[in-house]
Amino acid sequence: MTWPKSSLDYPKRDDPQRETKLEVRNRHIRRQRMLTFRSVPVKRRIWWVTLTRTSAAYESFSARELPKGLTFEPQSFWCLSRRKAKALVAQDHALGGAGTLYPAEYRLCAVCDRPLLGPEAQAYRLKQMKPMATWQFEVGPMCSPSCEPHGRGASGQRTSYRPRAAAPAGQPNRRQTAPAESESSCENRPG
Helix, strand or coil: CCCCCCCCCCCEEEEEECCHHHHCCCCCCHHHHHHHHHCCCCCCCEEECCCCCCCCCHHHCCCCCCHHHHHHHHCEEEEEEEEHHHHHHHHHHHCCCCEEEEEEEEECCCCCCCCCCCHHHHHHHHHHHHCCHHHEEECCCCCCCCCCCCCCCCCCCCCCCCECCCCCCCHHHHHHHHHHHHHHHHHEEEE
């Protein structure tokens, strides 16, 4: 049995998962304002959509409408766009289905970029509202005990943000040991 294709047509991009230059610029501006003015983090919503008569195509969503790292199946998925989710559920209802739409709070960890849902996202939002002195990293508080900084430096090595707590006495700082390791690896290369 095949499901009818979605009749919602949105403009296509070369790579729907890639952000446009405007979206990247706006994301950087929002991040800088948050760091500068320490505004209260807004409650972000995400919707769990289930469809019974229709199915949604992954290609019909843009990078802003689907979260990274969360499930997507043609008939059940997480969606950041309430408008698109409501349109798909309305289309499902029009064809005699019983599609549903459930909201949940959504947030990305500022340190490790892990998606947080429901009570976990709410708890993290409350941690972000506490004074910056209580944060474990400069970019934000840890979301869990296994939270580690993300990203890669210019040489391809994992970057590590400076923790707020000072290193124990007698142990060298990570930033002091990194150049010595890279210099020794350069000496061993031929040519």
